[in-house]
Amino acid sequence: MSLAGSAPTAIYFTSLHLSPVLLQIGPFALRWYSLAYIAGILLGWFYLIRLLAENGAPMTREHADGLVTWVTAGILIGGRLAYVLFYDLGAYLAHPLNVLRLWEGGMSFHGGALGVAIAIIVYARRHRVDWLRIIDYVAMCAPIGLFLGRLANFVNGELWGRPTGLPWGMVFPGAGPLPRHPSQLYEAVLEGPVLFVLLWCLFRFTSARHRPGLLCGAFVLGYGLFRFLVEFVREPDQQLVAFAAATGLHMGQWLCVPMILGGAGLTFWACRQKSTAPQPSAT
Template sequence: MLLATLAAAAADHIHFTDLGLDKVALDLGFFQVKWYSLAYIAGILVGWWYLIRLLKQPGAPMSRAHADDLVFYATLGIIVGGRLGYVLFYGLDRFIQHPLDIIKLWDGGMSFHGGVIGTTLAIILMCRRQGLNWLRVHDYVACCAPFGLFFGRLANFVNGELWGKPADLPWAIVFPGAGPLARHPSQLYEAALEGLLLFAILAYAFWRTKARYEPGKLVGIFLLGYGCFRFFVEYFREPDAQFANTIFENVIHMGQVLCLPMIVGGIYLIATAKKRRERVEPIAGTESVA
């Protein structure tokens, strides 16, 4: 009865096809540029620009030269970690049967949680090579991460993917491939919470408090904020199809399971940040860099 009512009401809701959106931003015939690719590029470039602004403030953990190197390491961590995370968390059986599909990034399939792990490992590697405090560098990178989240979720919406559960709301949308029911535009919920609101919280903590002098505090705020926001939005998001008729559909979503360690880790880093506070030099590195 409920589904029938929602289906009847869907005619009065927004239809995705009426929005005039196309996942391809530029089509040259022999080559296509998709909005999803541009979202990654925009997130990295805008994050880089903002990172440079942060480094101009007193107590920066690295120099501009380090920041330029960091872009390469972080990009590699995002791509490799995001793809491998998707393989392990969301489609291991499929990729065991078709291992070559792992490198088909153009077919989609990236995990944010995997991207976080990959980026973390890449930054730790760079910091060890450059003699930098990896936790303080992570604090600055965490302040820039919401840009990528914001653009990425907008790209998900333009692609008409990762839609939400059926809803009878004025802003509910009928997505192609999601059946006749209008659904929550959960991609936009995530863009607002994980992107805009989380950025505002981190910006306040960086610019208005002494959080940047307490190693791990900004990372903790990011992990706790993202974990809570993502856990909340999962209640409005359609479960992943590969988990149909499993505990990850009916009890708790895989995205929520992956957020629990982030929430716990974030609380720990925030609670212990003051104990790690120490005298901060303006710029770390060798004399040729400083």
């Protein structure tokens, strides 16, 4: 059966009755995309506090309360600037003030991750705490925000996948009549619950928390691999179709290559380092 022939039996996005706007009061609109960022930061903060209650934590609750502001700034500034630079620079050069229109979407995880790392390093140096171990703990929380962000992408009906004949293929408005992979949901599951459980198992059942860089390396490696693979069934951004055709890979995949290599290298390096776990005193 052809894809075109299978379209009438596909799932139609409009049948789900989803709207990117949760609440509209006059010119004010409360969007799911914005709520995903707010909820991701708050839930990540609460989870971080629970992790810090375990023995051998790298910072105090007070440090975590102060750090959340720095991390939020790193996410917003890094994520937005990277999207502008790598995904749609021409459009923003033509209309520079549109860079501030965050509520319309347009964020890069790669840039947000770099922004968070820089924010943590600066904060840790100011407060004389171990920045690499803090990044480990913050990496544990990142899958929560990634999961919610991908769900928001799905609600927005954006970042859809390539045409497919699979039973769960979905016809998205603006993407033509063919059913497509709901790649937003693939990424939500892999970058969210799957990555969360993998990191939790490392934290709970191994000495990873006491080997600075190991949890961060595992997160970066896992995200890079999952994102790289899902991109094969995802359509490239409209303004980067020619780039993908010319290079053979999507922009997101190219940005994942250094993450995969760096994550693997950091994980290997951390495994070879001496554990920071407190040693039992001799009796």
